[in-house]
Amino acid sequence: MTQEELQKQVEQVLEEIRPYLEAHGGDVELVAVTGEGQVQVRLQGACSGCPMSEMTLRLGIEQVLKEAVPEVKEVVQVA
Numbered sequence: 001m002t003q004e005e006l007q008k009q010v011e012q013v014l015e016e017i018r019p020y021l022e023a024h025g026g027d028v029e030l031v032a033v034t035g036e037g038q039v040q041v042r043l044q045g046a047c048s049g050c051p052m053s054e055m056t057l058r059l060g061i062e063q064v065l066k067e068a069v070p071e072v073k074e075v076v077q078v079a
Contacts (some may be wrong), residue, residue, distance in 0.1 A: 007033045008070055013068045014041075017061060021047055028061060037073030039065060053077070 001009075010033050021027055026047030031040040041061065047053050062075035 001071060003033070003035060006069070009069045010039055010065060010072065013065050014061075017064055020060070021056070026050070026056075031078050037071050039072055039073060039075045040078045042078055067078075 004010075007052070011030055014028055014030055018027065022045075024046055026043060026045040028047070029042040029044055031042050031073075033039050039062075040046075041057075043053050043057070047056060057075060057077055062072075065072045065075055
């Protein structure tokens with residue numbers, strides 16, 4: 001899979017996740033997808049300062065991305 005295809009797949013999965021985040025006043029922005037399978041995201045809105053944001057990142061975003069796109073190795077939050 002090319003880097004462009006990988007990024008497109010990640011974006012599609014984030015679009016599926018987005019309504020759940022928006023329901024709680026938050027959102028997620030894709031910053032980058034590296035060649036090593038690292039997805040860099042920025043949590044926005046209510047998610048950016050929420051004490052549960054790490055759980056949202058790991059159990060929500062990362063888990064769904066890894067299941068849908070096997071090339072994804074980890075998801076990290078960037079400022």
